[in-house]
Amino acid sequence: MTRTPMETESPTVRGDTPAPGGRRPRAWVEQPRAWRAAATTEPGRLRIVGALLALLVVAFGAVTAWQITERSAAADDVIHHSGPLSARAADIYRSLADADATAAGGFLAGGDDPEQDRERYARDIEIASRNIAEAAASSEDSAQARARLERLNQRLSVYTGLVERARANNRQGFPVGGAYLRRANRMMNEEILPDAKQLWTIETARLGEDYEDAKALPLAAWALGAVGLGALVWAQRRSYRRTHRVFNPGMVAGTVATAVVLLWLVAGHGVARAKLDESYAHGAQSLQVLNEARIQTLQARGNENLTLVARGGGDAYSAAYDKQLQGLAGTDADGRTGLLAQALDLADDDRGRKSITSAMEAAKAWWGLHGEARTKDDEGNYLDAVAQTIGGTYEDGKRPEQYTGFCFDQVDTNLERAVAHEQQEFERAAADGRGALGGLVPGAAALAVLGAAGAVLGIGRRLSEYR
Amino acid sequence: MGREERGWRVRGWATVVSAAALVAAAAAGAVLPLQDGRDGDGGPRAGTTATGAPAAAPGKASADDDCGGHPEASLRPSSASGPAVERIRKRGKLVIGVDQNGYRWSYRDPVSRKIVGFDIDLAKAIAKDILGSEDAILYKTVPTAKRFDAVNNRDVDLLVRTVSITCERIKEKHIAFSTAYFKAGQQLLVPRQGSAVKGFDASVKGKRICVAEGSTAQAELDKEKDRLRPRVLLVANQLDCLVMLQLGEADAVFTDNALAAGQAAQDPAVRLVGRPVTTEYYGVAMNEQDTDLVRRVNKVLEDYRSGGPDSHWMQAYRTWLEADLPGIEGPPEPLYKD
Numbered sequence: 183m184t185r186t187p188m189e190t191e192s193p194t195v196r197g198d199t200p201a202p203g204g205r206r207p208r209a210w211v212e213q214p215r216a217w218r219a220a221a222t223t224e225p226g227r228l229r230i231v232g233a234l235l236a237l238l239v240v241a242f243g244a245v246t247a248w249q250i251t252e253r254s255a256a257a258d259d260v261i262h263h264s265g266p267l268s269a270r271a272a273d274i275y276r277s278l279a280d281a282d283a284t285a286a287g288g289f290l291a292g293g294d295d296p297e298q299d300r301e302r303y304a305r306d307i308e309i310a311s312r313n314i315a316e317a318a319a320s321s322e323d324s325a326q327a328r329a330r331l332e333r334l335n336q337r338l339s340v341y342t343g344l345v346e347r348a349r350a351n352n353r354q355g356f357p358v359g360g361a362y363l364r365r366a367n368r369m370m371n372e373e374i375l376p377d378a379k380q381l382w383t384i385e386t387a388r389l390g391e392d393y394e395d396a397k398a399l400p401l402a403a404w405a406l407g408a409v410g411l412g413a414l415v416w417a418q419r420r421s422y423r424r425t426h427r428v429f430n431p432g433m434v435a436g437t438v439a440t441a442v443v444l445l446w447l448v449a450g451h452g453v454a455r456a457k458l459d460e461s462y463a464h465g466a467q468s469l470q471v472l473n474e475a476r477i478q479t480l481q482a483r484g485n486e487n488l489t490l491v492a493r494g495g496g497d498a499y500s501a502a503y504d505k506q507l508q509g510l511a512g513t514d515a516d517g518r519t520g521l522l523a524q525a526l527d528l529a530d531d532d533r534g535r536k537s538i539t540s541a542m543e544a545a546k547a548w549w550g551l552h553g554e555a556r557t558k559d560d561e562g563n564y565l566d567a568v569a570q571t572i573g574g575t576y577e578d579g580k581r582p583e584q585y586t587g588f589c590f591d592q593v594d595t596n597l598e599r600a601v602a603h604e605q606q607e608f609e610r611a612a613a614d615g616r617g618a619l620g621g622l623v624p625g626a627a628a629l630a631v632l633g634a635a636g637a638v639l640g641i642g643r644r645l646s647e648y649r
Numbered sequence: 650m651g652r653e654e655r656g657w658r659v660r661g662w663a664t665v666v667s668a669a670a671l672v673a674a675a676a677a678g679a680v681l682p683l684q685d686g687r688d689g690d691g692g693p694r695a696g697t698t699a700t701g702a703p704a705a706a707p708g709k710a711s712a713d714d715d716c717g718g719h720p721e722a723s724l725r726p727s728s729a730s731g732p733a734v735e736r737i738r739k740r741g742k743l744v745i746g747v748d749q750n751g752y753r754w755s756y757r758d759p760v761s762r763k764i765v766g767f768d769i770d771l772a773k774a775i776a777k778d779i780l781g782s783e784d785a786i787l788y789k790t791v792p793t794a795k796r797f798d799a800v801n802n803r804d805v806d807l808l809v810r811t812v813s814i815t816c817e818r819i820k821e822k823h824i825a826f827s828t829a830y831f832k833a834g835q836q837l838l839v840p841r842q843g844s845a846v847k848g849f850d851a852s853v854k855g856k857r858i859c860v861a862e863g864s865t866a867q868a869e870l871d872k873e874k875d876r877l878r879p880r881v882l883l884v885a886n887q888l889d890c891l892v893m894l895q896l897g898e899a900d901a902v903f904t905d906n907a908l909a910a911g912q913a914a915q916d917p918a919v920r921l922v923g924r925p926v927t928t929e930y931y932g933v934a935m936n937e938q939d940t941d942l943v944r945r946v947n948k949v950l951e952d953y954r955s956g957g958p959d960s961h962w963m964q965a966y967r968t969w970l971e972a973d974l975p976g977i978e979g980p981p982e983p984l985y986k987d
Contacts, residue, residue: 292759347895355759356915357750358895361888493749493757494792495886561804562746562789565762 225648231417232641235433236634238410239440242403243630246447247623249400253451254623256395257458257616261609264389267317268466269605271382272473274313274334278378279480281306282370285345286487287587289352289363290572307342314338317381327384330377337374341366360491367488371481386470393462396615397455400447407444414440414637421644432640439633443626450622457615460530465608468528472604475510475521475541476597482506483590486552490559490568500556507549510593515549517542525600534607537600544592551586716816721930722986723828724940726948731941734779737806743776746791746799748810750888752911753969755810764788767969768809771830771933771953774961775807778949797822800936807946808934811907813865818934825939826932827946828983830953830962834925835866836906838913840894841920846901848923853879859890859899866903869926888912894919905929910974921974930981947983954980 220226259265281303288299318331344366351359414437421430485503489496512520522542529535551570559567566576573585716722730738737743747764748755755768773783791799791808799805801823812818813833814826837853839846846852858879860866870881882899884890891912893899902909906925913919933946953961962980971977 292762351915353759354915355757357752357756358888358891358912358915360750361886361892364886365889365892494790495750495794497792497794559790560792560795562744562787562791562799564749564790 225645228641228645228648231420232638232645235410235413235417235436235637235641238406238413239436239630239634239637242406242410242440243443243626243633245406246400246403246443246626246630249403250447250451250619250622250626253396253398253400253454254616254619256392257454257612257619259392260389260396260458260461260612261616264385264392265466265608265612268382268385268389269469270313270317271378271385272469274310274317275375275378275382276473276476276480277306277309277313278338278370278374279477279484281310282367283480283484283487285348286363286367286484286491287572289348289359290487290490290568291574292352295349295352303345307338311335311338324384324388327381330381330384334374334377334381337369337377341369341374344369357493360493363491364488367484375477375481382473386466389466390462393458393466397458400451403447404444407440407447410440410633411437411444417637417641421640425644430640430643432636432638432643434636434640436633436636436640439629439636443629443633446622446625446629450618454615454618457611457618461608461611461615464528464530465604465611468525468530468534468604469601469608471521471525471528472538472597472601475525476594476601478506478510478521479545479590479593479597482510483587483594486571486586486590489556490564490571493564503552507545507552511542511545511549515546517546529600529604530607534600534603537596537603541593541596541600544589544596547584548586548589548593551584551589555586716819717986719984719986720816720819721814721826721829721932721981722984723826723932723947724943725985725987726951727941727944728778728948729941729944731939733806733936733939733942734945737779737942741780742785742787743772743780743807744787744789744805745772745775746789746796746805746808746810747772748793749790751811751908753914753973754907754911764790767831767965768811770961770965770968771950772807772809774953775809775933775946775949778952779945797824797934800824800934803936806935806939806942811905811931812934813905813929814932819937823937824934825937825943826934827943828950828985829930829932829981830950831907831931832981833905833907833929833931835869835903835927835929836909836921836925837923838891838894838902838904838909838919839900839922841918844900844922846922849873849877849903849926850923851877853877853901855880856900857882857898859884859893859902861885861887861890861904864904865927865929866905870903891916891919906974907931907970910970913973950983954983 220230284299284303284306288295288303291299314331314335318328318335344362348359348362348366351362353359414433418430418433418437421433422428482503485499485506489499489503492499507515508520510520511522512518517523522538522545526535526538526542529538555567555570558564558570563577568574569576570582570585572587573582575581747768749757749764751766751768753766755764755766757763758765772786776786777783789799789805791805791810796808796810796812797818800808811831812826814829818824819826835849837846837849837858846856846858854877856879858870859882860870862883862885864887867881867883870879874881882890882893884893887902887904887908890899890902890904894902895916901922902912904912906921909921913921933950935942935946956963957979960979966977
């Protein structure tokens with residue numbers, strides 16, 4: 183019905199685009215000449231204004247819906263896609279490092295390695311191989327990630343073979359078992375863990391990209407919204423000047439609808455951005471530092487054990503332990519620098535902080551006890567050093583009150599707790615962020631249509647006065 | 650150091666250091682260059698040769714540089730007590746530095762968790778002589794890299810852990826050695842079945858030979874590299890070579906045959922082939938100031954070696970080493986420098 187007045191005037195229609203059913207073609211196929219002709223009369227100008235307003239408001243709605251759909255999808259990916267993939271990669275990385283540290287610990291215990299170590303090792307290998315298989319089977323990963331997964335899969339089976347050979351020889355008391363274990367450890371450190379770390383880095387980078395995509399400012403929507411709103415105000419001012427009528431209900435409705443969409447857009451995405459920032463800083467970043475700390479812990483433990491497995495030739499392992507534990511807990515484990523200090527800075531609530539401070543204390547105790555164990559070993563009291571590292575009895579039959587394995591467990595469990603906590607925080611904040619965008623897409627679409635309709639109705643009402 | 654030497658042909662060892670040996674040494678020791686372990690044919694045994702070398706004193710300077718050519722020459726035995734022996738007596742325990750990875754030499758028995766082996770039997774004999782009980786020993790498992798520090802700081806009274814007697818250790822680490830209690834040499838270890846490597850000769854051409862980095866074997870292999878053209882695989886620890894051999898990544902291991910025998914004992918599918926290429930002696934390492942202890946240990950060694958086929962030495966040999974290092978008829982002859 184809004185078209186009726188326009189059709190009566192229908193000035194020039196392009197011959198090559200015949201209007202179906204006698205309707206005139208849409209505004210954008212009009213030739214500039216026709217615009218100029220139409221613009222000479224007030225009804226013509228009104229029609230142009232109406233068409234432009236409707237176009238602007240609809241475009242605003244459409245661009246808003248499109249940009250927010252993209253950001254919402256990216257936020258969704260953070261939660262359902264890159265987030266879990268990154269967590270899975272971290273899990274692969276961690277369980278591999280854990281397997282290596284555990285294998286060395288069980289080995290130290292002698293020919294008959296303790297059941298709990300055997301089980302922990304078996305569980306680690308199972309988690310790692312299951313995750314690798316799952317990741318390799320899904321087509322979600324990039325070619326780069328898949329190549330690494332394939333290599334991981336191949337090498338893991340070689341690695342477990344070496345560990346089993348180490349065990350079989352150790353059971354017979356053959357020192358070559360230690361050489362197999364060192365070889366397995368070298369393979370883990372030089373070939374497997376670097377790939378696992380790369381995989382994790384790739385997945386984490388994707389997570390970062392999804393965050394960036396979700397957080398990217400919807401500038402086009404903002405600009406269109408502002409221009410649309412400005413044009414509506416301008417049209418109403420123009421109408422007021424000519425008619426001295428203050429309100430044109432249609433145009434007011436259109437203005438309100440557009441303003442609501444714009445406000446919603448700015449506020450909704452603003453909140454989403456803030457939540458995603460929170461999720462990234464306190465979740466994803468914390469998780470990254472904590473996961474790194476956990477792996478460093480495991481590697482330090484592995485090296486501590488291997489220092490003793492090497493039975494007198496373990497200087498390189500001992501040096502690696504020193505480096506890793508201090509990388510974790512700072513110089514002499516004072517907690518001032520290192521990954522744990524970083525994680526403490528990133529932790530944003532007491533629960534998260536508590537786990538990390540507990541881990542720090544345990545790391546400090548670990549460092550001290552390790553020093554004592556090293557002194558024992560260097561002085562030739564090997565069995566005492568072993569007892570101080572994995573528990574058991576000293577040569578004089580006494581049991582150590584504390585041993586480094588206990589401290590290591592404390593560090594590891596506290597970090598595990600912190601990781602679980604931050605994972606929750608990360609998911610919650612990311613879900614909040616995505617939630618803040620919820621309803622914006624259909625809302626913006628519906629309101630934009632309403633807004634456009636209002637504007638056109640308002641103009642139509644003015645036009646009708648010319649009949 | 651003739652071919653006899655490499656063939657492990659050991660002379661009737663009951664012959665004590667004799668005038669005959671001195672004469673032979675004076676005649677041959679002076680003409681045979683020491684490092685030439687390959688070309689002399691039918692030359693006298695190193696031990697015999699060396700006895701005369703210091704006596705002949707071909708030149709003081711060279712004696713200082715290479716320990717008179719015979720670092721294995723030690724102080725004459727004596728059972729007199731001095732400060733070091735008194736120190737041990739007062740303590741009531743002999744503190745010895747041992748290895749835990751020298752299979753059959755000095756290693757931890759997986760069941761008893763005690764350290765046992767050929768070296769340990771000797772250590773027990775020393776403790777028995779000084780303290781009257783072979784159990785009066787405190788074993789210290791000193792790390793390889795810290796073993797000489799342990800001696801210098803007197804953390805241990807002595808080391809019995811397959812320590813090769815070298816001039817560098819005497820001069821630079823200030824270590825005093827007992828007389829040699831074992832003669833070893835670099836030899837090849839190969840899979841028992843289907844190995845193309847027959848010895849340290851043309852058969853190693855193109856073969857993957859594993860050696861420990863920084864070992865005597867590596868130095869020997871380097872010397873012969875251009876002639877024999879093996880493919881050399883370097884590893885950090887000689888046991889890593891056994892791993893490579895078992896995994897089929899190496900065709901042969903080139904190492905000290907005493908250690909190689911320990912490897913063969915861990916894997917019945919490998920064996921030693923060819924003849925030892927070099928000669929090295931193992932000695933008990935002590936602080937150079939503990940001269941009374943050195944003489945005392947040499948005295949113990951004299952007793953340990955004596956008795957022909959029934960000597961303590963032979964008994965220990967049969968218990969720990971013979972299965973993988975067959976054909977040795979006795980210990981090396983002692984050699985004294987004073």
